Amino acid sequence: MEEKKRRVQLTREQKRLLAEKSKEIAFAEEERRRREEQAKSARLRSLREERSSGSTSRPS
Numbered sequence: 001m002e003e004k005k006r007r008v009q010l011t012r013e014q015k016r017l018l019a020e021k022s023k024e025i026a027f028a029e030e031e032r033r034r035r036e037e038q039a040k041s042a043r044l045r046s047l048r049e050e051r052s053s054g055s056t057s058r059p060s
Contacts, residue, residue, distance in 0.1 A: 010018065
């Protein structure tokens with residue numbers, strides 16, 4: 001049983017690498033979310049501009 005526990009334990013270097021990789025993944029995910037939010041904002045802005053310019057050119 002004791003031997004099995006030792007195999008599961010990570011070395012300091014492995015822990016450091018795992019933490020580093022986790023940070024990279026979290027950063028990439030945050031960047032992806034930020035880009036999606038910017039794209040969504042741009043689409044909404046475009047729709048608002050279309051509506052505002054379209055409503056002034058259409059006769060009522």
